Amino acid sequence: MTQSNTSRQGTSRRVTVVRSSFIASGRGGGQGGASRFFGGPKSRTLGLAGLAAERERAKARLKEIEDSLGVESRKDLADLRREDHPDTDDPLLDAFTMQNDDGDGNWEDEPEAGEEAAALAIRDLLGVRFPGASRAYKDGRTxxxxxxxxxxxxxxxxxxxxxxxxxxxxxxxxxxxxxxxxxxxxxxxxxxxxxxxxxxxxxxxxxxxxxxxxxxxxxxxxxxxxxxxxxxxxxxxxxxxxxxxxxxxxxxxxxxxxxxxxxxxxxxxxxxxxxxxxxxxxxxxxxxxxxxLGRDSDEWRAKNACPACANKLLGEEPPTFDRMVVMDGNNSLKRVLASGGRATADLRLFKDDYFLPRDFVDSFANEVKSRQLPRKPVLAENPHDIEEPGQESEDDEVPDGEGEGDPTDGAEALGSCATNWKAAAADEKKRMWSIYDESGIFASACRHGLILWIADMVRSGELAKYGIAMTAKTNRVLKGKNMHGYDIGCEFLFTIYRSSIGDDFRASGSSFCVNSFHGYSHSYKCQVKYHPNRIVGMGLEDLETMERIFSASNQLASVTRYASPYRRRMLIALYFEHWDDEKYANLGQMLYNNYRQALEIIKEKTPVMQEALQALSLTEEDVHRFEAEEAEYFTNLRDEDPEDLRDILYVEALRELREASEELKDTSARYYDRAARAAEAADAAKAGVTFLTPTSGPTSYDSDLSATRKLETRRRYLRDRVDRLSADVTEIEVRLGIDTRWQPTDEKYVNATKYIATRAYQQALGRLQRLVIQRLFELHKMNLAQTGYKARTYIAKNLQRRCKAIRAAVKAYNTTAGALDPPREPLDWNKASHYNFIEEFHLLADTRNDLRDKPWTTPAVREVMRLSQRVARAHEEIKNVHRELRRVHTWVRDEQELFKAVLDDLKDTNHALHGAVLDYWRRRSVLNTRSMAYVRATYELPEFSGDREPGVRDGPSLLPLHLQGRASMAVSSVDAEVRGTVGDDESNDALLGDDDEADDEMTSLIEYVQNVML
Incomplete structure (x- = not known):
């Protein structure tokens, strides 16, 4: 702002006073920053009157500073000004001193401020005397x-x-x-x-x-x-x-x-x-x-945040599993490492009960050693192998650092599920650049979506130590018989057994299974044992909770990628605190929807299953027997017989020797024929015989000579190759103890030849299976929310290539299937691209006809088995919802009594926390009101068959010990205090109509796959 004063004589004098400003935060300099927040340096132009006022303010400031100086500082200032020392005699002080000459009161001289304080005061004083002086302060601190x-x-x-x-x-x-x-x-x-x-x-x-x-x-x-x-x-x-x-x-x-x-x-x-x-x-x-509220004990949140899981009641029907826990890793919440190996300047540590300490996680490091995918020996070139466009070789794989193993490395032998999981993880590791410090998070949650714990994945992919640490924490804190859902749970179970927590895990009766959607990409042999649809007591739970959580939490990636470690964790904790509040509010809605879904399945699928049983002349006992036979068959299913592999090796060596010998014989015949004709031509030339020009065209001596030399070279190569193959065949015969060389008409040779054709069929089938599973993984990633545009484009291009490769693999499969004895039916592209096709791979792979007489291998019976399993899981879900609804109802009632007692106690003592607790209860009441609206709506369903009354908590009371005497008091006063939270005229129908669109979007993919499987 500019002001000017003009003298009466028409002249004016102006001066510009500039006041410098600093950063408003004050974090850098420690003093707190600027005189102004907006606009940086401020200046104003003063006239004569303004200058006079400015001088008076400077004099007042000068006097204020001089009065604050001590005696020695005043003397130093006088020396600088070349003035006499000021008179410090004070008659009042002298009088006071004289009154105390008796020695009763002894004074202790307080030392003056040091030279640094005096220098700072003098510097400020000089700055006031010379306001136009410019001074720059250099902060030497890092x-x-x-x-x-x-x-x-x-x-x-x-x-x-x-x-x-x-x-x-x-x-x-x-x-x-x-x-x-x-x-x-x-x-x-x-x-x-x-x-x-x-x-x-x-x-x-x-x-x-x-x-x-x-x-x-x-x-x-x-x-x-x-x-x-x-x-x-x-x-x-x-x-x-x-x-x-x-x-x-x-x-x-x-x-x-x-x-x-x-x-x-x-x-x-x-x-x-x-x-x-x-x-x-x-x-x-x-x-x-x-x-x-008495909720400050260790691990209180993890133990009690979800009342549907934790609030066990007296007299309730015990569940099959005490808790269903899901876990998985996600690499979206990465944090970029400081460039040049520099350490971060922000050394603050964010402590929260969500995060597992790094030292706790690292205590399980190196329990599992890294194991690379083994290279399978190739017995013979397969003419039907189709190299997928853009496929990368195993040499490109980047192993984890520090030699630590992934979740599948603890098993004795790598199964097909582990192989597929490693292949998918290897592609991630190739893109896990070293520029990241925290490369993501590994988290666990209950089946209702409330977070249990989070662990930072530090400069690594999804190592085994994160899952082991999460399982150890769950087993120690939550105890009981728990079912853990993990996308590679079938293999990770054996990793846990061989870890340091294996004995405790076995003793708890807990186990692992695969997630519903991820499970469809596993081999059917794995699905029979580890898929949720096949496990008794799981109900309709799909265990894909972590996918929904990560689909939402990926929004944090843009604000955590370059944050400090403190702020990254702070933002993650802030997000998941709100996430847990939302999941708590949706407990009633989730149970209500699950109950209706189970009722719908029972209503629609049961008549269809009964009609199918009647048409097939089967009973439900027969279906259960078929399920047991199927599980036993796939449990005992083994790989190729080593004796068959030895026969294949010998027959293929004989084939190569025979083919090389035949080619050598043909090449030698052509060579000798050409050499004989050349000799005849030389003899005719000596005898003076003139040959006519050939009618087929002109001849070239050079080309004939070149062809002859090529034949000679080829003949020598084949002769050496036959010698080597003969030596190899002889060595195999010695090792296998074969006295007489097999001939093509021998029975063993014929059987081995048939098995080679079968093996080519198996290889084509395996190739097709891998491509379909990869397509399933990519479709899953394609449908995830918050997937970036570049990632979607990359996946879409891969899907196009994958579909072409699947078509080629189907063609190769049909070729090898037709070569079998008897030939197999050809596959259609539409069938191969369907998810149901995955479970038929093991049935198609049966070339020994071991399943020829098994009723459960027919499509009609298998469909009845699927319906039976689905209906059984629906009945289990009804029981689970009955139990969890009553737990939630009891929790809300007990929590209301808790807040009533605590608020009354704080109000009686006029405690400063009364307002904070009341505010917390008001918001908590909104969440409870929403859940109870759905609980009551479930009670009102005509088909509801559970208990509509709350129960009694099996365990310690929610009330602190000093307040348990207030538990029987009425809760009307609390209701009055929070009545404004939810209007009295707001009906349950209004709450029930508030659909969560985001939840519908995240669950649509799972529901689609479940419908397909049925």
């Missing part, structure tokens, strides 16, 4: 030191500002010192709701506390020059809660737009620092609330 000092200063004041926040937020009266007269001060503030740039702050405490008591948080702990309103920070928290990808930079640009100022990076830094401290304050308040 960035890490400045951040550490900044954090240490915040730790000192955090307890006080947390108390002040409770006083401001919930209206708790603050104690005041009657001897201190409050003063007011104008302070630079930022408030998106009022767009004010200054606020009047009443001063009676430290500046940072006074700001908090007025609803503002300073951007520096000691001497802030800018404060941001709590309402603004809360708005940012809510935006980030409901839109995880919303960044600090985006919010800062929004504020700059509202304030009509250009965006600058140090604005973002100031808001980011303040937001960090705001979250720390909220976490401290929540910790106090949880302590008041």
């Amino acid at each position: 960035w890490r030191q400045r951040l550490q000092n900044f954090d240490d200063n915040w730790k000192i004041v955090l307890p006080d500002i947390c108390k002040a926040y409770l006083q401001w937020r919930y209206g708790t009266p603050a104690p005041k010192d009657p001897e201190i007269l409050p003063a007011t001060e104008e302070f630079q503030v930022l408030d998106i709701y009022s767009t004010a740039t200054t606020a009047t702050i009443t001063r009676d405490r430290s500046l940072i506390e006074d700001l908090v008591l007025h609803g503002y948080l300073g951007t520096a702990p000691l001497h802030p020059s800018l404060a941001i309103s709590f309402k603004t920070l809360e708005l940012f928290r809510l935006l980030r809660t409901f839109k995880a990808s919303f960044s600090t930079e985006a919010f800062t640009k929004l504020l700059c737009y509202v304030y009509y100022i250009p965006y600058r990076r140090f604005y973002r830094k100031a808001i980011a620092d303040a937001f960090d401290i705001y979250l720390v304050i909220l976490r401290d308040v929540k910790a106090q609330v949880m302590s008041a």
Whole structure:
């Protein structure tokens, strides 16, 4: 702003006063920043009157500084000014000293401030005398030191500002010192709701506390020059809660737009620092609330966050599995490592009960050693092998560092499931660049979607140690017989058995299985034992919870990729806290939907199954017997007989020897024929015989000579090859103990020839199986939400190539199938591209006709078996929902009594936490209201056959010990306090009609595959 004063004589004098500004956050310099937040350096032009006023202000400031100096400092200042030393005689002081000459009161001289303090005071004094002087201060500290000092200063004041926040937020009266007269001060503030740039702050405490008591948080702990309103920070928290990808930079640009100022990076830094401290304050308040509720014990959240899993009741029907736990890894939440091997400057550690400590995870490192995919020996070239376009060789695989194994390396032998999983993981490892420090997360959750624990995957892929650590934590904390769902659970189970926790895991009765959707890509031999549809007690649970979680949490990737370790973990924890709240609110809805789905399956599938049984003259006992026979067959199914492989090796060597011998005989005959004709021509030339020109065209002596030499070279090569093959055949005969060489008419030779044809058929079938499974994986990735455009384009191109390769593989399969005795029926492309085709691979692979007389191999019987399993799982889901509905109902009732007792106790004692606990209960009541709406809706279903009354908790009471006497009190007062949370006129139908579109989108793929399988 420019002002000017013009003298009456028409002349004017102007001077521009420039005041420099610093970063508003104060994080770099430690003093708290700028005199102004908006616009950087400020200047104004003064006239004569303005200059006079400026001189008076400078004199007042000079006197203030001089009065604050000690005696020695005043003498030093006088020496600099070349003035006499000031008179320090004080008659009052002399009188006081004379009255104490009796020695009763002895004074101890307090040392003056050091030379550094005096120098700083003199520097400020000179700056006031010469306001136009320019001075630059060079901070010699490193960035890490400045951040550490900044954090240490915040730790000192955090307890006080947390108390002040409770006083401001919930209206708790603050104690005041009657001897201190409050003063007011104008302070630079930022408030998106009022767009004010200054606020009047009443001063009676430290500046940072006074700001908090007025609803503002300073951007520096000691001497802030800018404060941001709590309402603004809360708005940012809510935006980030409901839109995880919303960044600090985006919010800062929004504020700059509202304030009509250009965006600058140090604005973002100031808001980011303040937001960090705001979250720390909220976490401290929540910790106090949880302590008041008696929920501050170790692992309380993991044990009790999901009442459907944890709130066991007296007299309830025991479940098959105490809990169903899912786990998986995800590489979206990576964090880029500092370039050049530099260490991060932000050394803060984010501690939260979501994350497993790194040292705990690393304690299971190297229990499983890395094992590469073995190269299979090729007995003979397969003419029907189709090399897929763009296929990469095994040489391109990048093994994990440190020699640590993946989840499949603990098994004795690699099965087909492990081989396929390794192949898919190898493609990820090729893209796991070394620029990342944390390369993703490995997480676990209950079947209802509430997070249990998270572990950072550090500079590695999905190693075995993460799954072992997660299983060890679950087994130790949750105890009981648990079912763990993992996409490679069939192989990881044996890894667990061979780990350090194997004995404890066996003793608990827990087990592993595969997820429903991932399970369809496993071999049918694996599905018979490990697929959820085949496991008694699983109900309709698909165990694909982690896929839904990661599909949503991928939104965090854009804001965590370049964050510090502290902020990355903070944002992840902030996201999953809100995720758990949403899943808790949706417990009733999930159980309601599962119950209706089970009723629908029973209603629709049972009549169809009964009609099919009647048409096939079967009973349900027959179907169960068929299932047992099928499981036994695939359990005992083994690979090729080693004796057959030896016969194949010998017969193929004989074939090669015979083919090479025949070719040598033919080549030698042609060579000798050409040599004989050349000799006849030479004899005729000597006798003077003239040959006529050939009618077929001109001849060339050079070309004839070249052809003859080629035949000679080929003949020598074949002769050497026959010698080598003869030696190989002889060696095989000696090793196998064969006295007489087999002939093509011998029975063993004929049988081996048939087996070679069968083996070619098996290889073509295996090739087709691998391609279909890869297509299934890619279709799954293609349908995941938040998959980037480049990734979708890459997958789409791969799918196009994969479909062409599948068509070629089908053609090769039909060729080899026709060569069998008897020939197999050809495959159609439409059938091969269907997911049901995966379970038929093992049936098609039966070339010994061991299944020829098995009724359960026919398509009609197999369809009845699938229907029977689906109906059985639906009946199990009915029982599971009955049990979990009652648990949720009981939990909501007990929690209401808990809050009633705690709130009454806090209110009676006028505790500062009363407002915070009441606020927490109001929001918790909204979640409980939504769940109970669906619980009551389930009770009202005509087909409902469970208990509609809450039960009694089997275990310790939710109430703290000192409040258990209040448990029988009425809850009406709490209802009155929270009545405004949900309107009385809001019906259950309105809540039931609030569909979650995001949940529908994430579950559509699973439902589609389940329908296909039926």
